[in-house]
Amino acid sequence: MSTSQHPVALSLERFVSDDAKLLALVMALPLVDGVFPAMILAGAVDDPLGAIQVGLLIFGGSATVAVILAEMNGSPREQAAIVLVVGLPLIALAAVQAALAPTIESVVNIAIFERFAALVIAAIAAHTASATVGEYIPNPGIIIALGLVASLEPSGAELAFEADPSLIANGTLAAGVGVLFALSVAVAGPYLRTYMDIDRFRFGSAVALGLLPLSLLGMAFGEAPLAALLVAAVLSIDPQFDGEAARETLETAPRPDGGSAEDRSNATEPKVPDSSDSEDDTYPGDDSTDTTGRAPWL
Template sequence: MSSSRHPVALRLERALGLREAVSGPAKLLAIVMFLPLIDGIFPALILAGGIDSVAGILQVGLLVFGGSAVLAVILAEMDDAPKEQMKVVLLVAAGLIPLAALEATLAPTIASVIDLAIFERFAALVIVAIAAKTASARIGEYLPSPAVIVGLGFVASVDPSGFEVVVLPDPALVGRAVAAAGVGVAFALVVALASPWLRQNLDIDSFRFGSAVALGVLPLALLGVVFEQAPLAVLIVAGVLAFDPADGIGGPAPDGAAADGGTDEERNGSDRGQAPEREREPWL
């Protein structure tokens, strides 16, 4: 089983048989980051107006392209040096960003054949389903896949009478789509760069639940029930609450203390047959 224990990462790992692959973690990261483009989540958000503002771009980038699944894969699955991890992220970005731009280019044509008011509700339902799958693997087993929900939303909202092939893409829309994908890539790069420190100071399960809550708030923001920046605020709070620094790790040893955190007296006591203090449980 994946040491990340992230429901989304675990499901993909089992489905694609990546556990035994030599380059499994790199492939898993690519699948996790490409998933919003593959299963229709990102196009649905584009059509629902999810990236029409700076806050929307940040939220989609951090919660959809980045988020706890990307963090879990990098911290729990990739054990290379940060520099090597960043190379993998950049390699993924080389395909991710152009594909995000392509889907944004096609979005106006798709919008011409659907009723956006109806489709927006299905887009919100997709995000709720993803949030539930992120929070609990057991709940996720009973929910339809995002692709199924997006497909049903398209069928329910289709209106071919207004079909129009948009030859010239909307540069502003494409730019916002690229920016959202870029935010996700930037998030992954920061996690890779800081991975040694984050492994010791971040509770990944707490961040996962906080990220799920932020995802659950995103549909409410899309529908105007809460203020637009609410998901971003929830994610920031989740990150703060998940911060769990390990005492003494990475810092200088106090006077009279050994490099492993024990004092001279403790080491001597251990040498005399006394039981040494139980070592800290590893993060993974």
């Protein structure tokens, strides 16, 4: 990336090359790996304020900001169009998963599953904060799968479709808030690229995600994750921060071996020995006479 080295976005960037596909993968990842259904089952979207909190942290968040500001090209109008193309199917899929959530809830022990849901959010927070720490933490999808196995109660359960209109509305609201957040970032992109420190916002988002599991476990944190995210957004805006200078600094930053990005081309060029240097390196007692045609011992 140009101005941010977001661990989650960088790991997904290896699979796609187009910026629109990367944005779609980042925003749809909570639906694909089961994080959003886990939040629904854990009761994180039971009320509209909780849905807004989940939408900003799960569908929005620092990974979406990093992709839009550091990867996407084009005018704000073009970027907003891409966000809408990605976001509208996202909202529809979120509504479908919210409709199916009560059916899954009827065959699992919610008290056990809530602990795994809190654990998966903590894992996402660790992945967001540091790529090094994330290497030692299981994938969120694996944690959710283990949670389903541990909390499954097939005995006496009746798998019947149950739709909760309020839950569907809150699930749709969560996805809609995430898309609206991405849309606002795309529209304000020229300003944010200049004055926003993306890495500072990333660390603030990691703190907010770290508080969310405590709220899911019933601790008295309320909407503290949402407040932490808002504070992180405010603190990441620095009128004296120069995004272009940060981009140039990152491109010319020293590498671990002591070089820089500008030295990569020079590092791969083979060094051609100079014949004059070889002549100057002979010792006074060395015989530099050409021995072609002479016996080896002469």
